[in-house]
Amino acid sequence: MLNYNTSIKEDKSYPDLEMKEIKPIMKLIIRGKTKEFISAIGKNLSMLLPTEANTSTSGETLTAFWLSPDEWMLVSNEVVSEDTNAYEVENSLINNISKTNLGAITDVSDQFVIINIKGSKVFDLFATGSPFNFNEFKNKKGSVVQTILSHIDVIIHLTEINEVNLLVRRSFSQHLYSWLTDSASRL
Amino acid sequence: MFLITCPFCGEREQSEFKAGGEAHIERPKQPTELSDDEWAEYLFMRKNIKGIQFERWNHSHGCRKWFNVVRDTSNDEIKSVYKMGEKPPTI
Numbered sequence: 634m635l636n637y638n639t640s641i642k643e644d645k646s647y648p649d650l651e652m653k654e655i656k657p658i659m660k661l662i663i664r665g666k667t668k669e670f671i672s673a674i675g676k677n678l679s680m681l682l683p684t685e686a687n688t689s690t691s692g693e694t695l696t697a698f699w700l701s702p703d704e705w706m707l708v709s710n711e712v713v714s715e716d717t718n719a720y721e722v723e724n725s726l727i728n729n730i731s732k733t734n735l736g737a738i739t740d741v742s743d744q745f746v747i748i749n750i751k752g753s754k755v756f757d758l759f760a761t762g763s764p765f766n767f768n769e770f771k772n773k774k775g776s777v778v779q780t781i782l783s784h785i786d787v788i789i790h791l792t793e794i795n796e797v798n799l800l801v802r803r804s805f806s807q808h809l810y811s812w813l814t815d816s817a818s819r820l
Numbered sequence: 821m822f823l824i825t826c827p828f829c830g831e832r833e834q835s836e837f838k839a840g841g842e843a844h845i846e847r848p849k850q851p852t853e854l855s856d857d858e859w860a861e862y863l864f865m866r867k868n869i870k871g872i873q874f875e876r877w878n879h880s881h882g883c884r885k886w887f888n889v890v891r892d893t894s895n896d897e898i899k900s901v902y903k904m905g906e907k908p909p910t911i
Contacts, residue, residue: 686829686883701883702828764833779829779882781836786881 637715640807641746647817650752652810655798659709659720660745665736666703673735677725678707687770689777689790695722698777698790706741706788706800718742745788746806748813751796754820759789761816771795783812822896826879827887827903840876842866843888844908870894872911 637657644653663674663682675681680692683699690697691710698706713720718740726738750758756767762783770776776791785808788800801809825831848854848862867873870893877889890899890911900909 701885704883764835766831780832781881 639746640803641748641810645814645817647752647754647820649754650750650758650817650820652748652750652813652817655712655747655749657713657715657742658747659707659713659722660740660742660800661707661720661723661726662700662704662739662741663707663726663730663736664704664739665730667735670730670735673730673733674726677729678722687776687778689775691775696790698788700777700779700788708747744803745800746803748799748801748806748810749792749796750799750813751793753795754817755795755797757820758813758817761820762812783809783816785809822898824877824889824898825901826882826885827901828883828885829879832879832882836879836881838878838880840878840886843874843876872899874908 639654639656641654644651646652665671665674671682678692678695680695680697681690682697682705683690686699688699694710696708696710698708700706707722720740723738723740730736731738756771759765759767759782763780765778765780770778770791772794774791774794777788779786779788781787782799785801785805787809790798790800792798822834823831824834824837845862848858851859854862873891873893875889875891876886878884878886886904888902888904888906888908890901890909891897892899899911902909
């Protein structure tokens, strides 16, 4: 049994805003530059990686975030089993991508915490601490952005209109969650 | 504060970036043949002009890629942005 202790102790709810942690979710960073790499990933996952900046693509079980021209993050759409941290997708990618020197696969499942925030005030909350202009982002389902929230690096994924998954590094998660709850209580 | 258009991610605020100093400084091909003065010139001396300057920037809180920016240092106006390895524009 793995240790899933978390710094985020409780779900929070405010008028027009709800926050909770979603766990455990598989997260992989995949890196590579060549055409062969892109097509090998496509064959393995039976989905295409997004090539346009600040977007994502979704398959049946996985979603891929664009992070940089040669870097993507792959997350599972549903929570995974708590009993193991070995993932079938990871094993198949390591065998077909890493071991053939096409690219790199890194498991970051435990590095990032996913906070789900939904409600009509999501972007009012972000406006209090992020320099990013969310005007176009918030109307385009599937958008992904890496930016700063309260001086902390975050990845924000728009899963539905007015619902986002916020990925933050585990060591910053407690501080960010306390900032989020404090800020949300003053909206 | 000003906006920078990252060639990969699009328009972002300056606080997402780190400045990386003057661009297009070439490392000497034979460092061992240089005098101390010439080496110091390469290593430390930068133009720091008031006006149009060619600079390197890194989108450290976004895609983490390096790129070049042509900036007017007197009013922070960005004249041009281009990727690493591309030819600098004539301004």
